Amino acid sequence: FATQTKEDVCAPVGFAYLDWAAAHAGLPFVAIGGIKEHNIAQVAAHGARCCALVSELVGAPDIAEKVRAVRAAMHANNV
Template sequence: MPRLLPGTSPETDVYALTDDGLSLGRPVLDVARALLGSGIKILQYREKEKKAGQMLAECLELRRLTREAGACFIVNDHVDIALLCEADGVHVGQDDLPVEAVRRLVGPDMIIGQSTHSPEQARAAVAAGADYIGVGPIYPTKTKKDVCAAVTLDYLDWVVKHIDLPFVAIGGIKRHNIADVVAHGARCCALVSELVG
């Protein structure tokens, strides 16, 4: 299996994301310890409702834990926090800072991922210099408040055929449907509620 993130992360097929609201009242650090202890090698910190100071404190500890576990650590949206905690990468959405601007801030060595929902966005992410793309949401999902409509397996099929960049499939992926996502060419799948819940 090829690396998801060139040069930094171990080969893996599961990309885990944190979500305090889906963690059954358990602190994000406890959930992260359990994920890393189970062998997760890519962990994204995605917390939308917390204050910056709390996010930084959690990310500093997650950076320590991921280093100890030999795992890649990605921060969602917050380039400043990714820099301050020395994360391996930052993941941005379509409405966040553009990839080119993020690259100017983080330099050449930090991984930049970008969410994409269409062929046009995938091509733009490649042209902008993203290191990997998110492909989804494959299925309807409620883990994000501002999520777009599901892109279905059709968009995944298109990415597999046309995009040479590493990618992670995301959105509504669960135990009962992950085999279908893999059958359509996804080599790495992101899961949220299925893991943290």
């Protein structure tokens, strides 16, 4: 997913790359870039077991509530 957090990044690599990383990395990795509460399930479905969210959390009106919601989405999807 495209990120709004940084300007000097490459284009999103997409789910094919995430599928490849999950199958071949051989060590834990972190999915990052445009990940939001609503797309955690998609990221998990492509093999991510760890993901980073920045703007979704720091831009939330109620950060504590957003953290709870994101944690619930992560746990529900084995992230």
